[in-house]
Amino acid sequence: xxxxxxxxxxxxxxxxxxxxxxxxxxxxxxxxxxxxxxxxxxxxxxxxxxxxxxxxxxxxxxxxxxxxxxxxxxxxxxxxxxxxxxxxxxxxxxxxxxxxxxxxxxxxxxxxxxxxxxxxxxxxxxxxxxxxxxxxxxxxxxxxxxxxxxxxxxxxxxxxxxxxxxxxxxxxxxxxxxxxxxxxxxxxxxxxxxxxxxxxxxxxxxxxxxxxxxxxxxxxxxxxxxxxxxxxxxxxxxxxxxxxxxxxxxxxxxxxxxxxxxxxxxxxxxxxxxxxxxxxxxxxxxxxxxxxxxxxxxxxxxxxxxxxxxxxxxxxxxxxxxxxxxxxxxxxxxxxxxxxxxxxxxxxxxxxxxxxxxxxxxxxxxxxxxxxxxxxxxxxxxxxxxxxxxxxxxxxxxxxxxxxxxxxxxxxxxxx
Amino acid sequence: xxxxxxxxxxxxxxxxxxxxxxxxxxxxxxxxxxxxxxxxxxxxxxxxxxxxxxxxxxxxxxxxxxxxxxxxxxxxxxxxxxxxxxxxxxxxxxxxxxxxxxxxxxxxxxxxxxxxxxxxxxxxxxxxxxxxxxxxxxxxxxxxxxxxxxxxxxxxxxxxxxxxxxxxxxxxxxxxxxxxxxxxxxxxxxxxxxxxxxxxxxxxxxxxxxxxxxxxxxxxxxxxxxxxxxxxxxxxxxxxxxxxxxxxxxxxxxxxxxxxxxxxxxxxxxxxxxxxxxxxxxxxxxxxxxxxxxxxxxxxxxxxxxxxxxxxxxxxxxxxxxxxxxxxxxxxxxxxxxxxxxxxxxxxxxxxxxxxxxxxxxxxxxxxxxxxxxxxxxxxxxxxxxxxxxxxxxxxxxxxxxxxxxxxxxxxxxxx
Numbered sequence: 001x002x003x004x005x006x007x008x009x010x011x012x013x014x015x016x017x018x019x020x021x022x023x024x025x026x027x028x029x030x031x032x033x034x035x036x037x038x039x040x041x042x043x044x045x046x047x048x049x050x051x052x053x054x055x056x057x058x059x060x061x062x063x064x065x066x067x068x069x070x071x072x073x074x075x076x077x078x079x080x081x082x083x084x085x086x087x088x089x090x091x092x093x094x095x096x097x098x099x100x101x102x103x104x105x106x107x108x109x110x111x112x113x114x115x116x117x118x119x120x121x122x123x124x125x126x127x128x129x130x131x132x133x134x135x136x137x138x139x140x141x142x143x144x145x146x147x148x149x150x151x152x153x154x155x156x157x158x159x160x161x162x163x164x165x166x167x168x169x170x171x172x173x174x175x176x177x178x179x180x181x182x183x184x185x186x187x188x189x190x191x192x193x194x195x196x197x198x199x200x201x202x203x204x205x206x207x208x209x210x211x212x213x214x215x216x217x218x219x220x221x222x223x224x225x226x227x228x229x230x231x232x233x234x235x236x237x238x239x240x241x242x243x244x245x246x247x248x249x250x251x252x253x254x255x256x257x258x259x260x261x262x263x264x265x266x267x268x269x270x271x272x273x274x275x276x277x278x279x280x281x282x283x284x285x286x287x288x289x290x291x292x293x294x295x296x297x298x299x300x301x302x303x304x305x306x307x308x309x310x311x312x313x314x315x316x317x318x319x320x321x322x323x324x325x326x327x328x329x330x331x332x333x334x335x336x337x338x339x340x341x342x343x344x345x346x347x348x349x350x351x352x353x354x355x356x357x358x359x360x361x362x363x364x365x366x367x368x369x370x371x372x373x374x375x376x377x378x379x380x381x382x383x384x385x386x387x388x389x390x391x392x393x394x395x396x397x398x399x400x401x402x403x404x405x406x407x408x409x410x411x412x413x414x415x416x
Numbered sequence: 417x418x419x420x421x422x423x424x425x426x427x428x429x430x431x432x433x434x435x436x437x438x439x440x441x442x443x444x445x446x447x448x449x450x451x452x453x454x455x456x457x458x459x460x461x462x463x464x465x466x467x468x469x470x471x472x473x474x475x476x477x478x479x480x481x482x483x484x485x486x487x488x489x490x491x492x493x494x495x496x497x498x499x500x501x502x503x504x505x506x507x508x509x510x511x512x513x514x515x516x517x518x519x520x521x522x523x524x525x526x527x528x529x530x531x532x533x534x535x536x537x538x539x540x541x542x543x544x545x546x547x548x549x550x551x552x553x554x555x556x557x558x559x560x561x562x563x564x565x566x567x568x569x570x571x572x573x574x575x576x577x578x579x580x581x582x583x584x585x586x587x588x589x590x591x592x593x594x595x596x597x598x599x600x601x602x603x604x605x606x607x608x609x610x611x612x613x614x615x616x617x618x619x620x621x622x623x624x625x626x627x628x629x630x631x632x633x634x635x636x637x638x639x640x641x642x643x644x645x646x647x648x649x650x651x652x653x654x655x656x657x658x659x660x661x662x663x664x665x666x667x668x669x670x671x672x673x674x675x676x677x678x679x680x681x682x683x684x685x686x687x688x689x690x691x692x693x694x695x696x697x698x699x700x701x702x703x704x705x706x707x708x709x710x711x712x713x714x715x716x717x718x719x720x721x722x723x724x725x726x727x728x729x730x731x732x733x734x735x736x737x738x739x740x741x742x743x744x745x746x747x748x749x750x751x752x753x754x755x756x757x758x759x760x761x762x763x764x765x766x767x768x769x770x771x772x773x774x775x776x777x778x779x780x781x782x783x784x785x786x787x788x789x790x791x792x793x794x795x796x797x798x799x800x801x802x803x804x805x806x807x808x809x810x811x812x813x814x815x816x817x818x819x820x821x822x823x824x825x826x827x828x829x830x831x832x
Contacts, residue, residue, distance in 0.1 A: 003594075003627050003793055014549065020630075021597025046793040059512065078762065078793040103591045103789040112595055119552045126539075130806070133438070136535045138621045138804075140823050141557065141604050142570075142581075144831040154558075155573045156581065157610070159617075163830050165558075165572065175519045175832070178419075179528055181437025187603060188557050202574075205554045212437075213417050299642070354653040369832035373519040375493040377419055377462040388554075407556050407588065414579055416591070416785035 001050045003107070004043070006087035017087070018051060018068075019060075019109070020264070023241075025050050026061035027070055034070040042077060043077035045087055046104075050075060065205040095403060102407055103416050113242035114404040118392045120206075120238045121231050122186055125207045125386070132223065134182040134209060139172035141165055141188065152192045154202075165190035169383060170317070171370045173210040174346060177381045178373055182211040186388075193310065196411050198400040201389060203409040210383030217319075217345045220382040221222070221305055221399075224333065226304065230252040233301045235395070248265065248396040251302040258295055259305035265291055275372025281313040285338070294380070307331045316360040319345035319382070329382075336394050343384025350374040353380025417466045417491070419523070420459070422503035432486075433478075433503070434467060435525070439657075442477035443467050443486050450486040452831040453649035459493035461503055462520075466491060467725075476501060491566040511819060518823055519832050529658035530820040533651055534621075534808045538602055540650025541623045541802070544643045550598040550625060557581055557604065561782045567607045570618075581606035584801060586733070587786045589626040590762060593797045594789055598627040602804075612827050613756075614816040619825040626799030633745040633761045636798040637721055638676065640749065640757060644719065645669040651811070655698035664812040667718040674711055675721035678743065681707055692697070697729040701754070708753025723747045733769070736800070745798075752810050759800025 002020035009015075014035060016027040029035050038047070053067035062257070084093045091098060091108050097104045105111060146153040154165040166172075167184050176183040189206040214220060222293045236243070236250040241251060247355065260268070261369035266278045269287050272294065272338045277287060283306065308327040320327040330344025347353055353374055354360055357364050364371060392404040402408040407416050418436035423755065425431075426699040430451060432443040445451050454463070469483035484754050499517045500509045507514060514521045521527060539689040558579045562569040570581040582588075585601050592599040605622045625643070630636060652659070653665040659666060673756055676684070682694045685703055688710065693703060699722065711720035724743040727736055735745040746760025763769055773780050780787060823832055 001795070019553075021595070048793045056732075062573075075795055076793050080791065082792050083788075091561070101788065103594070103785060104792050106595045114553060115553070115595070118554075122552060123546070124543075126542075130539070135437075136533060136538060137822060138532070138534075138538075138602075138604065139620055140825055142606065142619050142825050142830065157573075158830060159610075159827055176522070176822070177521070179437070179522045179531070183585045188554065190558065194575075203556055203558050225505070253800045273583060310827075369519060370516065372499075372832075375494070375496065376498050376520050377464045377492050379417070379464045380493055406553060406592070407557055409558050410573055414558065414577075416788075 004045055004047045004049050004078075006045060007038075010030075016051070018049065019107070024062045024109070025065075025067060026058065027053060027067040028058075029070050030068075034072065035073045037074050041077040042079045043074045044079060044081065046082055046107075047074060047078040048076040049073065071345070093335050095400065099402060099408060099413065099414075105258060106406060109245060111403075113245045113405060114392055114396055114398070116242050117235055117239050117395060118404065119386055120235045121388060122205075122207070123238075124231035124234025125186065125245075126184070126352070127234065128227045129182075129184045129209055131230075132182065132226070134184045134211065135176075135180040137173070137176050137180070137185050138187060139166075139169045139176070139185060139374050141186060141190070145171070145370065152194070154190050154192050162265070167191055169208060170315075170385075173208055173383060174317070174381065175370070175373045177210050177212045178376075178378055181213065182209075184209040188384075196412070199390065201401060201405060201408055201410060204401075204405070205388035205391075207386040207388055208383065210381060212284065212381040213380040214380050214382050216245055216380075217307065217331055217343070217382055219413075220343050220345065220384060221257070221307075221331055221333075224343060224384055225253065225255075225257050228257075228333070231391075243396075246396045251394070253303060254299070254301045257303045257305055257333070258299040258301050259307050260291070262306055262308045262310065265306050267291075268294065271397045281310045283332075283339075288334055288339060289337035292334050295334070302336050304334045305331050306334060314344070316356045316362065317336075317346045319347050333384075335391070338394055340390055340394060341384050341386045343382065345382040348374065348378040348380050418464070420454075420461055420463045420465050422461060423454075431514060432467070434465065435523070440478045440525070441481075441483060442474065443469060443483040444474075445486050446484075450488065453488045453490050457490045457493040458495045458723065460488045460495060460497065462498055462523075463490060463494040464492040465489065469737050479809055484531045487810050505542050507582050511816065514743065515824060515829065516832075517819060522822060525661060526571075527819075529655075530808055530812055530814070531822060533655050533704065533811060534804055534820065536651045536654045537647050537804060537807055538621075538623070539654075540603065540647035542600070544646025545600045545625055547646075548639065548642070550600045550627070551596040553589070553592050553599050553601050554603060555582075555585045555592070555601060557606070557790045559587075561587070561786065568610070570606050570608050582731075583607055584622060586731075586801075589624055589799060590733070590794075590797065591784070591786070592790045593626050593628045594792075594794055597629065598625075600625040605801075610827070614818075615806065617817060617821060617826060618825055620806075620817075620821070621802055621804035623802040623807075624799065626797060627788050628795040628797040630761060630796050630798050632796075633723065633747055633798055634760070636759050636800060637673070637723075637747055637749075640759060640800055641669065641671075641673050644673075644749075647807075664810045666811070669719060670715070670717045673719045673749070674715040675747070676707070677727065678722055678724045681722050684710065697726045699748075699755075701786040704750055704755060705753035711750070718752050721747050722750060730760070732772045732778065733762045735763050749800075751807070754806070754810055756806055756810060757800050757802045759798065761796065761798040764790065764796050 002018040005017040005019040014029040050073040058066035156163040319325040333341035420435040421435040430445040466489040468487040469588040553641035601695040737743040749757035
């Protein structure tokens with residue numbers, strides 16, 4: 001049973017491809033009577049059918065076998081052609097058309113393969129963290145306090161007062177370190193990004209973790225290394241066919257991911273590429289690509305940690321580097337030259353939070369509920385957030401993160 | 417390492433209880449020098465500490481052992497008492513106070529146990545469905561179309577136009593049946609419930625599944641039976657200590673869960689309790705409790721399916737009972753006398769959707785993107801939604817669903 005993906009006549013022979021939720025099978029009709037149920041119902045491609053027949057060897061067919069001597073039942077006939085042709089190996093349509101008709105185009109094996117990779121990556125994330133003693137939590141998305149002071153946040157009419165959509169589970173996952181020590185969450189986050197790029201979505205899936213009793217951000221980076229290894233091992237194990245279809249390859253995660261300090265990365269770029277960004281508080285996309293190339297050439301690694309980002313560009317809860325003023329105990333993980341994960345050590349002392357909010361010119365009042373947890377004992381702790389769609393996008397080399405999102409949300413797109 | 421949960425002096429001996437993310441250990445000091453680091457830091461309960469010592473048998477202590485000859489390091493001192501006493505076996509505070517200070521009260525072992533049950537239930541849900549070939553999806557929570565025509569929906573300012581928060585992943589999970597045949601999702605749903613009860617939250621976690629090529633709602637009920645068994649097997653296996661702490665017991669899920677038709681349930685209530693609700697379109701909470709008692713007495717089952725709810729009270733996408741006008745191919749699953757799951761067979765033909773929307777007096781225009789999937793071939797399909805917090809609440813007999821929610825959202829509560 002499945003969907004009639006294509007129907008191709010070659011003289012007296014008709015080749016049917018039937019797609020189900022997992023793969024495809026070829027069915028071959030040699031007599032008009034076999035096709036009569038389709039013809040009578042006027043059933044074309046994407047019709048839902050049940051076909052029984054005799055399984056026969058067929059080296060050219062998907063899976064090496066095909067069905068013959070067919071008995072076809074039409075479950076749901078489709079009489080009009082889909083808005084985008086699904087029967088070809090490639091999907092030929094603009095991104096706008098693909099996404100406008102995502103309810104149908106998501107059925108195409110190449111799109112579907114990307115979504116299956118995402119599912120597998122989530123499973124690998126969870127399994128690895130559970131094995132490390134982490135507990136899964138689900139924290140609220142309707143919140144009273146914007147994580148970082150109110151930029152790029154969606155406002156909700158909440159029983160006639162203002163609520164916001166959580167930009168990240170940051171505050172709540174930190175609070176839960178006080179309960180379970182080690183927590184993770186897989187869930188939606190919301191960013192009112194006012195610009196349209198190939199890297200941004202206004203709603204995406206964040207793979208968050210947070211844990212206590214760390215030494216510093218290097219403890220977090222070591223744990224994240226195991227998680228990345230767990231994710232890609234799972235993807236490689238479960239999704240060989242999907243990776244092959246998309247000509248993609250799961251990366252090797254080195255036993256220790258190489259790392260470079262932010263300031264040294266700027267020096268390196270200056271030396272290798274003659275671009276002087278020393279003193280800039282962040283890395284440009286081209287600089288991330290150069291660093292990715294360097295890590296591959298120098299360390300044979302598709303992953304690179306950049307550590308110690310300047311405090312100026314990091315949120316108020318970031319732990320400073322106690323040995324190097326102006327720099328932080330934070331990191332980004334670059335994967336194939338793009339930032340995939342942001343993480344680090346957080347402040348854990350109440351007084352430090354009060355001072356940090358004052359420095360950031362933020363009133364402590366909206367954060368009172370959050371600050372309470374630090375009044376009553378928190379260990380040194382840290383964590384990270386991985387963007388799921390960005391991970392899949394980098395894994396398969398998609399031209400836009402929107403193309404690996406089931407139903408993307410951006411400046412103009414709110415449906416399907 | 418952990419949190420100093422309590423410190424109790426008995427003459428010259430001081431008993432310390434240290435809580436970490438998983439359990440508790442007793443440490444016993446017999447000399448003032450051992451406690452000096454605490455005393456000098458002024459560190460009271462909830463301070464974060466590292467204690468080393470000699471492990472000794474102690475049948476009365478948690479786990480049957482205790483630490484002696486202590487060496488204590490204070491990691492983060494806490495000098496003020498928490499807003500609610502955490503050191504006692506029971507938490508003595510009103511629900512309002514417990515929830516206002518959830519960032520701290522969630523640390524109490526009894527509250528924490530309920531959250532661990534939720535985590536385990538999610539894991540059991542996912543594992544069972546994966547074993548049945550289901551693929552996990554994450555669908556958008558920012559949507560253009562309210563699922564059921566606009567009641568109880570939160571409005572979002574989305575780049576200066578109106579968006580809504582998804583009341584359920586219903587439309588999207590149905591669409592994804594066309595892609596993967598069998599899908600599930602664990603994620604937040606949002607209901608602008610204008611009333612305050614012990615059963616409702618304005619944001620909760622929904623365990624959704626949907627799959628194609630079913631016979632009718634009984635196919636869905638059979639699959640759900642396996643999922644409930646998988647959830648409670650996982651909970652029983654992973655959370656023995658938590659269940660014991662809460663004096664709770666994981667239910668036996670019968671090989672076949674008994675079922676009764678809605679109309680027969682009303683007849684039964686009339687016969688057994690003399691309450692005549694025949695003709696009413698829904699069951700009252702007291703009626704659900706009676707049915708739960710009946711299922712236990714008659715079938716030895718803590719679960720009961722009520723099938724065939726009147727179409728009048730079910731959403732427009734519900735499949736009618738082809739043999740019994742006015743009734744539907746839908747069901748509720750009662751667990752210990754309360755509705756825990758709602759599910760059923762959905763319409764799958766495009767023409768049926770157009771007719772159903774017309775009957776419900778809904779314009780098809782806002783649903784155009786959703787209807788597109790039915791124009792291009794959908795099999796008979798169905799699914800369900802389980803409320804995670806309600807499941808945990810019924811499992812442990814909590815007086816309100818808010819008490820088993822990490823950070824509940826209701827009419828007045830938006831923080832913590």
